[in-house]
Amino acid sequence: MLALPAFASAATLLDTLALFNTFLNALIGLFITVAIVVFFWGLIKYLMVAGEEKSEGLQIMFYGVIAIFVMVSIWGIIRLLQSTFKVTSTDPVIPKGIQINTGAGGYY
Numbered sequence: 001m002l003a004l005p006a007f008a009s010a011a012t013l014l015d016t017l018a019l020f021n022t023f024l025n026a027l028i029g030l031f032i033t034v035a036i037v038v039f040f041w042g043l044i045k046y047l048m049v050a051g052e053e054k055s056e057g058l059q060i061m062f063y064g065v066i067a068i069f070v071m072v073s074i075w076g077i078i079r080l081l082q083s084t085f086k087v088t089s090t091d092p093v094i095p096k097g098i099q100i101n102t103g104a105g106g107y108y
Helices: 004-008 012-050 051-084
Strands: none
Touching: 012 051
């Protein structure tokens, strides 16, 4: 609901895609930041407590490292595919008109 006014200002499909791309890039940064905070929260918990909660701190750190690894790996794979297929994140791929043989001749 909060993003709807932002999409209303987008005049064309390209503007909407660029706005969506900006939103996703910010969201990815936020998720990585949260994963790093979770890791450090587990580290603090591990260092400050003893006994059962110490293993809980290790588990939180483990999940933080796994989350960071998965997110950065996916990000790297996407960047690799973009460079392989010469697709940049700022230039959306827009197909040209497709010729359909309908007898009338023309592009649709």
